[in-house]
Amino acid sequence: MIRAGAPVLLDVRELEASIGDKPILKGVSLEVRAGEVHAIMGPNGSGKSTLAKLLSGHPAYSVTRGSVAYRGSDLLGLSPEARAQAGLFLGFQYPVEIPGVSNAQFLRLAYNSVQAARGAEELDPLEFDDLVREKLALVDMDPSFLERNVNEGFSGGEKKRNEILQMALLEPVLALLDETDSGLDIDALRVVAGGVNSLAGADNAIVLVTHYQRLLNYIEPDYVHVMEGGQIIKTGDKALALELEARGYDWVRAEFDAARAAA
């Protein structure tokens, strides 16, 4: 929901970043205010995941220009764990398998780390079990997933639900969900959307990276951005998503190039 005067949670300005010597982000600007839902769409390889991972602090990327402020202060100087503790959440496009560590252990460690940073109460395994079961119900996951190693042998859709479970536990201020809808069946899509919607509120914001309009039937975006070649080349409202679905990306690129040539 767009509200005039809502606090700016994320302010990305002219961001350029590379991996090794290869430039990937070539001047990205994005402002996200409390209460808003943003969707980022765009062709494969355009830099969507790069942006999401960079914002979360992945060490592989180096910022060569530009700035990022989170709730008014510099984000890029913070360690990835400090960003998470400050309320940033990344739902991974490809969730990582952690051998030998049970989901329950992992979730509790994550929960307690974030709670401790917020000065909130940490939970012992029994208390945490109650909480996590409540959240499991929210994403319609079987409790047996708690005993399994983190993401190990999970199906694609199960991994994505597990991401939403983590989001539900950590209650982030700003959630970056990278293709959380990819590989989901219709029911799972509804469940995931339900999870996201129950998080959405006046004080937090969600940035969804997606290829499909269908997720946006469940989660209504305030803004739709098109990313291409490491830049956001167009921003519109939810109607843009429908148009992209119908017409593809080429026309956006053409428009962008024409505008640049004219300038």
Added chain:
Amino acid sequence: MSAVIQDLVNRPYEAGFVTPIEADVAPRGLSEETIRLISAKKREPDWLLEFRLQAYRHWLTMSEPKWPNVHYPPIDFQDIIYYAAPKPKKLKSMDEVDPELMRTFEKLGVPMNERAALAGVAVDVIFDSVSVATTYKQKLAEVGIIFCSISEAVASHPELVRKYLGSVVPPADNYYAALNSAVFTDGSFCFIPKGVKCPMDLSTYFRINTQDSGQFERTLIVAEEGAAVSYLEGCTAPKFDTNQLHAAVVELVALDHADIKYSTVQNWYAGDENGVGGIFNFVTKRGLCKGASSKISWTQVETGSAITWKYPSCVLLGDNSIGEFYSVALTNHRQQADTGTKMIHLGNNTRSRIISKGISAGHSNNSYRGLVKIGAKADNARNYSQCDSMLIGSRCGANTFPYIQVRNRSAQVEHEATTSKIGEDQLFYFASRGVGAEEAVSMIINGFCKDVFQQLPMEFAVEATKLLGLKLEGSVG
């Protein structure tokens, strides 16, 4: 490898200090004279001197094993000091123990004094080559258990030592066992008589002290019919620049229905980041399940040494006997480990179980080498082996060499192996959930090792967990 992972695996060795204690040191070098000197110093009976000399003469005909997957410069056996002892003192109570030594134990957290009593642990301390103090002997003596240094046992129970010494690891067994048999200076002796369940865990802390003194411990544990004992061995060494040779022999004998559990946490100096210094650890550990339904279980957590060459093994001679091997071997920097086990099935219905977890970080190399051998007469033998490797970063190596020899068709042998990696992506996943790299690594490692840690006595498991953390964690930044 990222800076974060590098920091994690580069924490300095924390037990690196030298205790200045006057030592009674033999001249460098090995000869029949050196052996006679050791034997005389220890006032040994003739049969033992003869045992040593025979081993020495055999050793002269042998050459160093070249098959392990480890590499090191040639060892100059004439440049080693084979005997070093603190000045002999008669100690009546703990108060008389050299305070310097006590401080050393304190730094190491050795539960020797009252803490030992509270923890219910009796400690037979090896400090260089001579035992300094033994606690709880009284309490153990009440149930007929003999727990003392092997030198003491030679004096007080020569018939027992003579009967069992070399009965599991014969002096000519291998190069390092022959060397040990020739020059061993001390070690522990433990005898659990028929039907006695040892009322507490028995524990020995080893510490190499005098620079350049090779350590050659000899441990002998005998559990008679129906006896049971859990024995703990923990080691750590001060930081030195020259490599120190360590070649211990441990022999276990279990008679009918006896049960021996032998646990080790090993944290010797492994050398610096470039592999300079550090202990060479060439150990022969073997248990003989001599009696029917006997059981021998080895649990080891190996974190130290520049080079580890060690295969705690079980010879399953008695029908229905059981052998177990649970191992965590961690290598970092330039460490090399070639470790594993041998399970030799000779009796009927014998069973063995091997759980090996290898963790490699830095530039280290970690090999599992295991042999499961089922003899022609061993009907219905069974083995289960699981060998898992974990690689931290991308410059280390892990190998698994399982050898299986089956001469009896009724045998069932199962082998499973996995390899997993901890890299930037795993650590970033944790970080993106608010969890720093140290905690992440420690959780991954503990999860990976839990099947082995479960086998350790409680306090030991805690110590082992901390130790692995210490070995892999560092200030992250």
